[in-house]
Structures are given as C-alpha cells and as structure tokens.
Amino acid sequence: MNERGEPVLYAIVTGSPPARDVTRLVDLARADGWDVCVVASPDGRGFIDVDMLEERTGHPVRSHYKKPGTPDVLPPADAMIAAPLTCNSMAKWAAGISDTLPLGLLVEAVGKGLPVVAVPFSNRAQMSFPAVQVARRNLSDWGVTVLAGDEQHEPGTGENYLDLFPWEAAWRAVLDHPRRTGARG
Numbered sequence: 001m002n003e004r005g006e007p008v009l010y011a012i013v014t015g016s017p018p019a020r021d022v023t024r025l026v027d028l029a030r031a032d033g034w035d036v037c038v039v040a041s042p043d044g045r046g047f048i049d050v051d052m053l054e055e056r057t058g059h060p061v062r063s064h065y066k067k068p069g070t071p072d073v074l075p076p077a078d079a080m081i082a083a084p085l086t087c088n089s090m091a092k093w094a095a096g097i098s099d100t101l102p103l104g105l106l107v108e109a110v111g112k113g114l115p116v117v118a119v120p121f122s123n124r125a126q127m128s129f130p131a132v133q134v135a136r137r138n139l140s141d142w143g144v145t146v147l148a149g150d151e152q153h154e155p156g157t158g159e160n161y162l163d164l165f166p167w168e169a170a171w172r173a174v175l176d177h178p179r180r181t182g183a184r185g
Contacts, residue, residue: 001075001078002035002075003075004035006033006034006035007033007034007035007078007079008034008035008036008037008074008075008076008077008078008079009029009034009035009036009037009077009078009079009080009081009174010036010037010038010039010074010077010079010080010081010105011025011026011029011036011037011038011039011080011081011083012038012039012040012041012080012081012082012083012085012102012105012106013038013039013040013041013044013047013048013082013083013084013102014040014041014043014044014082014084014085014086014088014089014102015041015042015043015044015046015047015086016044016047016084016085016086016121016122017047017084017121017159017162018083018084018121018162018165019040019044019047019048019084020047020048020049021162021165021167022038022048022053022083023052023053023056024167024168025081025083025167025170025171026038026053026056026057028167028168028171029171029174032171032175035057035058035059035075036057036059037057037059037062037074037075037077038053038057038059038061038062039061039062039063039074039101039102039105040061040062040063040102041063041089041100041101041102041103042063042064042100044063044102045061045063048061059073059074060073060074062074062101063100063101063102064101065101065104077105077109077114078114078115079114079115079116079117079174079177079180080105080106080109080114080115080116080117081116081117081118081119081170081171081173081174082102082106082116082117082118082119083117083118083119083121083165083167083170084119084120084121084165085118085119085120085121086120086121086122087120087122087126087127087129087132089102089103090118090120090132090135090136090139091131091132091135093106093107093118093135093139094134094135094136094138094139095135110139110142110143110144113143113179114179115145115174115177115178115179115180116143116144116145116177117144117145117146117147117170117173117174117177118139118144118145118146118147118148119146119147119148119165119166119169119170120136120146120148121165123153123154123155123156124153124154124155125154125155126155127148136148143178143179145173145177147166147169147170147173
C-alpha cells in the first residue's frame, strides 16, 4: 500500500512493441483505485513515453537498480504485471537471473509470494523453444499467472497483433489472482 492506503501495481515492460500501449494498463488499474508504478527494462524504455508515464502515474519510471544507501522512490508493490514480456526475459526470470531491475523485482516477487501476472509477446517459434516452454511451466508452477495462448503470431508478423494484446485480461488476472488478499478491486 502507498501512503494513501491504495494498493500498488508495478507494471513491468520489456523490449517489445506492445509496451508503447502500457498506458492502457495504467488507466485500468488507476480506475480501480490502484497506484501504478512503471518499471521498464533498459530495452523496454525505448518503446514507452517516459515523460508522459511519469506525469500520468506521479512516479519516476525506473529502469536500473538504485545506488546503495539511497531510498527507494517507489512504494512497495502489492502486485506485478510483466507485460509485454519477451521470451528472453521470461527464460532469465525462471532461471533466477536478476541482471536488470525488472528481473530482480520479478524474482523477488515470486519469493515474496506476491500476485504476479506475465504476458509474453513473442512469435510462435520463440514461444516453442524448449527452454522458453520450461520457463513458462516453471513460472506457472511457482504461482505466476502466465497469459500466453492463441494470440501467438508467426515470425515477422507481430506488428499485426498489437491491438490484440490482452491488457484487460492481465488486469483481471491480477484482481482474481489466488495470492491476492481482500476483495476484488
């Protein structure tokens, strides 16, 4: 909870084209009374309008670990949505690799038992890679809701599927997450 008693969502974006529409998720969560902080991977930062998101959320968009001894500028998360999540980030997360701030937060969130939703956006060939399939299964087994289904696309066609990215389903999955305490909303 933040200082106003609102639950806090970390919207974590990685380097994938749907990241440019993360404001849809921000608006959904804020409409339900949540405070939203956007955390972007270094590559994900290139897909978003940082200034607009900082103005809209009232928080800086973080992409790097803070310096030792400095206070955290974001309130602690009550839930996280990693969307869009690249296959690279999903495989590293499942392996416990925390070489970026978003991955470190996601690894920690699983360890804390926070409600976490992951929405990969990759083509069918990448999603079919054995290590990515293992990562997806492991994250699900560890309590992460992984939304990845029929929306997978063929290599080179991702731009045709951006409007189908399931922002609303990701938000509903957090609200309905079995690890979430309290009433929906």
